[in-house]
Amino acid sequence: ARMAAGLRESESVAAFRADVQYIVDALSRLHGDARHPHLLDLYHMLAQLALSDIDGQMRYLELEREVLRRYYPEEADRLDEEIMHLVQGRGPFNAAAKASAGGEAAEDLSAVDFGQWSAPTDLHGMD
Known part of the structure; x- marks a missing residue:
């Protein structure tokens, strides 16, 4: 429910980021693949939320790129x-x-x- 409400309704950026990461972890376990195409938008979202953490942002952008290279x-x-x-x-x-x-x-x-x-x-x- 909190994810559907979006960032503006979330308690904080950190809480919203944690919610998105929780969904990424769940989808990765469900599909047995951290590079599943359902994760593409979520990785992009996490990269955008990691503006103050260049290493974290790079990690999510690399995951996003790996999904793109594999499926698109x-x-x-x-x-x-x-x-x-x-x-x-x-x-x-x-x-x-x-x-x-x-x-x-x-x-x-x-x-x-x-x-x-x-x-x-x-x-x-x-x-």
């Missing part, structure tokens, strides 16, 4: 390419940027909603 390899490759594009300071990644670089035009997914949950902008005072 084309999407993982596209995301890797987009990240590399941004890291190299070449601006926003889109079909026009890829075409101008001489590559095949990628599908523009900027308007796609990849999930209902997003990190709140104001986490101060929640812990």
